[in-house]
Amino acid sequence: MAVSHEFAEEPATEGSSETLASLQQQLGVKQHFKRAAEIYAEGSQSKHWYQVEAGVVRSVILFADGQRHIANFNFAGDYFGLEFGNRRKFSAEAVTDCVLYRYPRRTIEQLISELPQVARQLWNLSLKDLAQAQSRATVLGRMNATMRVASFLLELSERQGSATLLDLPMSRTDIADYLGLTIETTCRVLTRLAEVRLIGIPDPHHIQIIDTRALGTITVEGFDPVREWLSRSAANPRRRPGTAE
Amino acid sequence: MAVSHEFAEEPATEGSSETLASLQQQLGVKQHFKRAAEIYAEGSQSKHWYQVEAGVVRSVILFADGQRHIANFNFAGDYFGLEFGNRRKFSAEAVTDCVLYRYPRRTIEQLISELPQVARQLWNLSLKDLAQAQSRATVLGRMNATMRVASFLLELSERQGSATLLDLPMSRTDIADYLGLTIETTCRVLTRLAEVRLIGIPDPHHIQIIDTRALGTITVEGFDPVREWLSRSAANPRRRPGTAE
DNA sequence: CGCAGGCTTGAGGTTCCTCAACGAGCGTGG
DNA sequence: CCACGCTCGTTGAGGAACCTCAAGCCTGCG
DSSP, X not given: OXXXXXXXXXXXXXXXXXXXHTHHHHXXXXXXXXXXOEEEOXXXXXXXXXXXXXXXXXXXXXXXXXXXXEEEEEOTTOEEOOOSSSBOSSEEEESSSEEEEEEETTHHHHHHHHOHHHHHHHHHHHHHHHHHHHHHHHHHHHXXXXXXXXXXXXXXXXXXXXXXXXXXXXXXXXHHHHHTSOHHHHHHHHHHHHHTTSEEEEETTEEEESOHHHHHHHHHHOOOHHHHHHHHHHHOOSOOTTOOO | OOOTTOSOOSOOSSSTHHHHHTHHHHHOEEEEEOTTXXXXXXXXXXXXEXXXXXXOEEEEEEOTTSOEEEEEEEOTTOEEOOOSSSBOSSEEEESSSEEEEEEETTHHHHHHHHOHHHHHHHHHHHHHHHHHHHHHHXXXXXXXXXXXXXXXXXXXXXXXXXXXXXXXXXXXHHHHHHHTSOHHHHHXXXXXXXXXXXXXXXXXXXXXXXXXXXXXXXXXXXXXHHHHHHHHXXXXXXXXXXXXX
């Protein structure tokens, strides 16, 4: 029931989001998935699409050589599973226990012809996904490890209402596969960001963002405090403030 | 009542695309752009969308540190410039001299409400762009330089009707910025692929694909003939690759 | 002929990956 | 209760891949 203000951020839509949201009672089937459960498999028929009511879902693709790539994380309110073509290009898995609404795909045709507003909303959802996918392509194509992690943290922060104490429900491996890094590099960067006091890591699944602005500077300008810190400590091996030893 | 046509199958562009295509005479304005001309600028208002009639267009984003990323190349028949939000996130530039149809964005609203088929087609275009953007994210996130170049050549081949003699209208710099590599690395990989006889390079803007299957193997399984060739030539300088032993 | 721009190639350096080990948390069973 | 195995996260050492810097080449053009 707590589903209300999904994609109401941009004024681009004329406040008609009620139309789409109101459908979930009529058409949606509520489903529960345990952590790590598969919601649908890569290559299977795309007969449904989904909305996350609670929990987190990841879209995963596996390579022949064993590599894994995560295309997206879907949080409460997000829609997913709308694809072109009849075959899934990614599998969807529950990162945490989660609750989903499931919609039959074939009703889309009716929705579109009967409710132009819904058609517009569905299209807008895809356009937003497109913008996000393009943004990720630039991240993966042009950013170094520190920038990628910083952008991930900021993205997560936005998704959580600009919170500074972030909840990281996914594993380090998930983050690495999302950012095109190895788990080791991901770990190291997080450690370094904590060492330079841009973030705090109270426990592996929570991150306190201390300096949002500096994190933004990293992603935009490529300034790398990790490297900065390394050269500083090399030039001036005096112990940094804060760390025991 | 129910539309029997389920979902558009594989041949998505054909069949119902007449509706959308037939609009270009009524609504489209034909425009010409010289090579390297800017069609629209990053940050400008998105008041139009386009279809390429002839030539090639690139979508470009610039970073504060001077880095450049190409989100997409658009060839004859492609649509581009449909975005979420009112501001361009990328600029569009003519790779070659080109001819475009320009459509006013505001007519979309009318089209959608009056012609559900058109709404469906527009949405499908975005879904295809989305799939392609996600595919590129995995390429940039998980493939090494050789795999990226190979996948680029195959993509180009498909776009050109599975041709084996490819036309490369864009510069090496463009390719590098599209693949998230430097121009030097791009050059080197192409040279190596030619040395191992997977491709031929009659001139810098044409590439002959000699072994499509092997190129596919590179992208799918990660097998790297460049590396293979390097180690072989080190161990046995006269042996030619291509036959397993 | 000289110049400019795009392409190619080489040498050296940096980043990130690979391999390896270790520790913390946690459920299971003795 | 502790021992044990297991997963996940963290850290270090060394190497590979790619980038940076630099030079040389080719073609087209004034």
